Amino acid sequence: MTRTDRHAWLLPSAMADTPADTPPGRRPRRTVRDWLVDALLFLLAAFVGLLAADSTDQLNSEAVALADQLVGAAACCALWLRRRWPVGVAVVLTVISTVAPVAGGAALAALFGVAVRRPVRETAVMGALAVVSSTAQVFLRPDPSLHPAAAVVVGIVVTLLVTAWGMLVRSRRQLVEALRERAHRAEAETELRAEQAQRLAREAIAREMHDVLAHRLTLLSVHAGALEFRPDAPPAQVARAAGVIRDSAHEALQDLREIIGVLRAPGEGGDGDRPQPTLASLDTLVEESRRAGTEVVLDIGLDGDPESGEESAAVPAATGRTVYRIAQEGLTNARKHAPGTEVTVILRGRPGDGLTVEVHNPAPTGPVPHVPGSGQGLIGLTERATLAGGRLEHGPAPDGGFALSAWLPWPP
Structure with missing residues (x-):
């Protein structure tokens, strides 16, 4: 000292x-x-x-x-x-x-x-x-x-009471300050976890964009190579191949604009020629969930025609991947937290109005299993929808179940 x-x-x-x-x-x-x-x-x-x-x-x-x-x-x-x-x-x-x-x-x-x-x-x-x-x-x-002995006792008792009261106030203040500091630390840790989840979501999106871009460039290279080795091809085939090259280059440029600003996780490799799931893969996802024992009702109504597949092909690839990931996360959460319930996946939209994705499951009838998790997947989905120019909402439904709703832009 x-x-x-x-x-x-x-x-x-x-x-x-x-x-x-x-x-x-x-x-x-x-x-x-x-x-x-x-x-x-x-x-x-x-x-x-x-x-x-x-x-x-x-x-x-x-x-x-x-x-x-x-x-x-x-x-x-x-x-x-x-x-x-x-x-x-x-x-x-x-x-x-x-x-x-x-x-x-x-x-x-x-x-x-x-x-x-x-x-x-x-x-x-x-x-x-x-x-x-x-x-x-x-x-x-x-x-x-007062008797002198009583006066001495009263003085000692009053002094001890005042001292104990002051020490109690001091201890309470220290406890409140410690709890406040702990609350601030917990809030900071929660924000840090949310930021990490957003960063991981951005990295996942960047990896998907990288893979899709590599796939498109591979197709472009294949068609360009065919033109190089077949200079005597008929004009119709040359025009068709040139159109494919032009469309692939245009889509590659769009993907490249989306990937700017999103970092790829260091030290991770990827299969550059592996295509990522799109809106057309939604039926396969639903079938996989049904084979896993989940009852799924899929309702797709794009541009007012639920039976047409042309509208699905017209949806931008990046938007289709986001729709796929939202439906995948919704089905996964329903299977973990509400097993045995029927999950409804609704997709609506038209060019110019945007796409609306809704995933809903009612409250489970039996005991709810305890599954560890902190909702980081939903944070990642929110980040993904925001980067795509849309929005995402999730929370308890009026019937006691859980609802996941998102809107994504669909250019005309």
Whole structure:
């Protein structure tokens, strides 16, 4: 322990207990609550002093009574300095209360301030000094209405109660501060997990875009190679191959615009020629869920014609992948958290109006299994829909089940 630490109790409270966010050399400003507490302690000290003065005036002369009243008033006024010098004010008032009972209330208020603001060791020293002072006061300025032994016991009990009350307030403040810090830390960790989930979702989207882009470029290279090795091909075949190359290049440029700004996870490889699922793969996904034991109702109505497949082909590939992932996540969640229920997947939309995807399952009839998870998949879906220019909502349904709804743009 350094010399400064050994004598820290002699320093003003503004120097010994200054918060970290308070500028150096400045005391923290009092709040409205601080003013109210100080005013209440001042009134209580004045009330206790008046009671003590009333019980001792009959044994003292007028001069002594006047001096006691002046000392009591000064002691009450000194309480306004207890926040800056808690230990110093408490020592002075405790010593004065030994010969001036009217300062006893102010001494107890100062002792309470020490118990609230200072460590346990300093509080114990001040409590012991207060017990000695109250005991000595019984013999120096006795109260005629109390037996000396009873007065000593009352003084000790009151001192212990005030000290315990102050320490309890200090412990409660420390507990509240610890809980507040823990809540802030938990909130920061939650935000960090959400950011990590968003980053993982972006990386997954980037990998899918990379794979699709590689697939398109592979097709473009194949058709370009066919034109190179068949320069004598009929004009119709050359025109058809040129059209395929043009369309593939246009789609590759669109995918390249989407992948800009999204990072690929380092150290991960991918099969560049592997095509990713699209809207046309939704039927296969539903069939896989049905084979796994989940009852699925698929309702597709694109451009007002639920039986047509041409509209599905007209949906942009990136939007179709997002629809597929949303339906996949909805079916997976229903299978984990509501097994045995019927899942409804509804897809509606037309060019210019956008696509609407809804996945709904009712509440499970049996016990709900506990499946570990923190909803990171839904966070990733929300990030995916936002990057696609749409929005996604999820939560409990009115019938007690769970609903997942998303809107995605579909250019005209």
